[in-house]
Amino acid sequence: MGYSLCVLGCGTMGIAVLSGVIDSLDTTQRSLTSAKWESHTPGTLTPTGPPDASIPTNFLACVSREESAAKLRAVFTSLGPLGATVEVLASRNLEAVSKADVVLLCCKPQLAHAILGEEGMKEALEGKLLISILAGVTISQITAWVLPSTKVIRAMPNTPCKIREGMTIVSTLPLSPSTEVDRAIILKIFSSIGRCRFLDEKHFDACTALSGSGPAFACIFLEAMADGGVMMGLPRAEALELASQTLQGTARMVLQGGSHPAQIKDAVTTPGGCTIAGLLAMEDGRVRSTIARAIQVATERASELGQPAKK
Numbered sequence: 001m002g003y004s005l006c007v008l009g010c011g012t013m014g015i016a017v018l019s020g021v022i023d024s025l026d027t028t029q030r031s032l033t034s035a036k037w038e039s040h041t042p043g044t045l046t047p048t049g050p051p052d053a054s055i056p057t058n059f060l061a062c063v064s065r066e067e068s069a070a071k072l073r074a075v076f077t078s079l080g081p082l083g084a085t086v087e088v089l090a091s092r093n094l095e096a097v098s099k100a101d102v103v104l105l106c107c108k109p110q111l112a113h114a115i116l117g118e119e120g121m122k123e124a125l126e127g128k129l130l131i132s133i134l135a136g137v138t139i140s141q142i143t144a145w146v147l148p149s150t151k152v153i154r155a156m157p158n159t160p161c162k163i164r165e166g167m168t169i170v171s172t173l174p175l176s177p178s179t180e181v182d183r184a185i186i187l188k189i190f191s192s193i194g195r196c197r198f199l200d201e202k203h204f205d206a207c208t209a210l211s212g213s214g215p216a217f218a219c220i221f222l223e224a225m226a227d228g229g230v231m232m233g234l235p236r237a238e239a240l241e242l243a244s245q246t247l248q249g250t251a252r253m254v255l256q257g258g259s260h261p262a263q264i265k266d267a268v269t270t271p272g273g274c275t276i277a278g279l280l281a282m283e284d285g286r287v288r289s290t291i292a293r294a295i296q297v298a299t300e301r302a303s304e305l306g307q308p309a310k311k
């Protein structure tokens, strides 16, 4: 039998992670047809083959408002049979956490203290794995809000998790009797929705800025490239396609081909050609330091997010 996964605060990121996980399980289910999964009642899939304890089989999603819950039900139902099994609850955090084995904390950083401080929540979380994706809220802060038996881990995913192209950093796991089980659960969740890497918690603010906020920064570059194409007469849709596929292809050359970005740049740059003309224009605009400083400033801001607001 698998386990119950509860997303506490299921907004943009909760949806991205949960829909990616459900999509990955659905793919497994499709590829194994009825060997591993069997449909008992419409919309309910139950594992029947050899049990894998690291696979989530029940899903709970918590929000505060009924209006958000209704939208969420529509989102998950549209994902197909497994999506339809997500139990969406509004203002019933305690009930959901009590039913769960693993809790993914995805609320706003400023709300974590109040949500975890609800009467009975500490007990509901006793002995469970609590994975926080909150920017700027440290493990020691969260640990102080729960019982010692609750295992607190940090993860920093990003929105491409939704299409299983995410990048997630997970804080190095402390040694405990359940370390290997916890590692398997964490890897099953985040490796199924993209790349996953363990790093010391001291790097989390930088990771938050680089890969957590990164999709927003990448989109500025992407939009600007497309705008340039439109300026030169390309239709908007084609300009966007050219820019997106070019960025994706180049990133894949680095990730899969192992090329250094400078090598790829140099290979494109014909002496006296148009690429060097464009590159010099970018350097005139201090594009490298502007982008690097954006990561620096975002890192500094991330470190403030878990702190109480200044009066």
Ligand SMILES: NC(=O)C1=CN([C@@H]2O[C@H](COP(=O)(O)OP(=O)(O)OC[C@H]3O[C@@H](n4cnc5c(N)ncnc54)[C@H](OP(=O)(O)O)[C@@H]3O)[C@@H](O)[C@H]2O)C=CC1
Binding pocket: 008, 009, 010, 011, 012, 013, 014, 062, 063, 064, 065, 066, 068, 069, 091, 093, 106, 107, 108, 109, 111, 115, 133, 134, 135, 156, 157, 158, 159, 212, 213
């Ligand atoms: N957005 C991103 O790309 C990334 C975000 N993060 C982190 O993820 C977290 C969430 O960000 P994001 O998804 O953008 O935020 P959203 O505002 O989209 O989602 C927050 C969710 O929390 C719910 N919520 C609010 N109050 C409660 C409550 N009392 N109990 C239960 N649920 C509640 C909201 O529901 P309702 O609508 O009903 O109020 C909403 O669904 C943040 O901590 C952020 O730092 C990390 C990596 C990337």
Ligand SMILES: O=C(O)[C@@H]1CCC=N1
Binding pocket: 135, 208, 209, 212, 213
């Ligand atoms: O902007 C934010 O604070 C969150 C954290 C990383 C991405 N979004």
